[in-house]
Amino acid sequence: MILTVTPNPSLDRTYEVPSLDRGEVIRATGERMDPGGKGVNVSRAVAAAGRRTVAVLPLGGAPGALVADLLDAQGIEVAPVPVAGATRSNIALAESDGVLTKINAPGPELSAEEQELLLETVRAQSRDADWIACCGSLPRGLAPAWYADVVARVHAGGARIALDTSGRALLEALRERPDVVKPNAEELAEAVGRPLSTVGDAVKAAEELREMGARAVLASLGADGQLLVDGAGAWFGSARVDVVRSNVGAGDSSLAGFLIAGGSGPEALASAVAHGAAAVQLPGSVMPSPADLDASAVTVTAEVPVDRVLKEPVS
Numbered sequence: 001m002i003l004t005v006t007p008n009p010s011l012d013r014t015y016e017v018p019s020l021d022r023g024e025v026i027r028a029t030g031e032r033m034d035p036g037g038k039g040v041n042v043s044r045a046v047a048a049a050g051r052r053t054v055a056v057l058p059l060g061g062a063p064g065a066l067v068a069d070l071l072d073a074q075g076i077e078v079a080p081v082p083v084a085g086a087t088r089s090n091i092a093l094a095e096s097d098g099v100l101t102k103i104n105a106p107g108p109e110l111s112a113e114e115q116e117l118l119l120e121t122v123r124a125q126s127r128d129a130d131w132i133a134c135c136g137s138l139p140r141g142l143a144p145a146w147y148a149d150v151v152a153r154v155h156a157g158g159a160r161i162a163l164d165t166s167g168r169a170l171l172e173a174l175r176e177r178p179d180v181v182k183p184n185a186e187e188l189a190e191a192v193g194r195p196l197s198t199v200g201d202a203v204k205a206a207e208e209l210r211e212m213g214a215r216a217v218l219a220s221l222g223a224d225g226q227l228l229v230d231g232a233g234a235w236f237g238s239a240r241v242d243v244v245r246s247n248v249g250a251g252d253s254s255l256a257g258f259l260i261a262g263g264s265g266p267e268a269l270a271s272a273v274a275h276g277a278a279a280v281q282l283p284g285s286v287m288p289s290p291a292d293l294d295a296s297a298v299t300v301t302a303e304v305p306v307d308r309v310l311k312e313p314v315s
Contacts, residue, residue: 061086200306
């Protein structure tokens with residue numbers, strides 16, 4: 001079982017539009033409503049793969065009730081933490097050329113009692129978990145060290161934890177040695193405080209995160225592929241993608257694929273790449289099923305192309 005923790009979930013509405021023209025009336029060609037948040041997306045991808053998952057998340061108001069209903073309809077067990085504030089609603093505008101514009105609401109502020117209940121729910125639900133994935137930004141009220149507290153409690157209980165967050169929350173958590181961290185290129189650059197221009201730059205940055213405490217780093221490099229750096233070495237993975245429809249949740253799908261495949265080594269990286277590549281070819285934040293995966297399109301190598309210039313350098 002894979003347990004996910006999403007401190008700031010959302011109700012996500014995605015509209016497909018021909019183009020985004022400010023000040024004009026735009027007619028959508030398609031729309032979706034999905035439960036959102038990075039950990040929620042990981043659970044959705046795990047469930048789509050036919051695996052058991054439990055989602056721990058604070059929920060409040062009508063949007064929170066709808067999120068719970070949508071997750072239940074997808075076969076995901078929900079461990080809700082009731083909160084006074086309403087769960088946030090986000091909007092994504094997906095243009096036909098693949099450009100995505102997102103409007104994310106701040107979400108509710110959690111009281112001290114709600115914060116403690118969230119931690120206690122994670123502890124109670126983690127007993128049967130093979131992996132615990134803590135993902136996303138922290139809501140108002142939670143200190144940057146909150147994830148560090150979660151990692152410490154999870155390790156004390158003997159479980160493994162994957163962390164997908166950024167900024168100070170990531171840096172604070174590194175001291176507790178999370179088993180896997182999953183930054184994207186921008187988050188990786190932010191963590192080490194310098195730009196990334198090549199795959200080699202990303203490898204060095206990942207190695208620095210390991211020196212700061214991460215046991216393994218699974219880095220998403222956008223269209224360039226993915227990178228895994230752990231105690232056994234470094235691997236680079238990429239996949240052929242025919243059409244990009246939406247990158248919403250692609251990184252979360254990648255993390256799910258990595259954990260489903262065991263959470264370590266080149267085989268898990270290949271699964272991560274396959275899941276991420278499949279996700280970007282689906283509308284909105286639809287998570288791929290096994291039928292959507294194309295293992296033949298994936299390449300994983302220990303010969304990391306360190307001199308390759310990133311298609312999307314991070315300044």
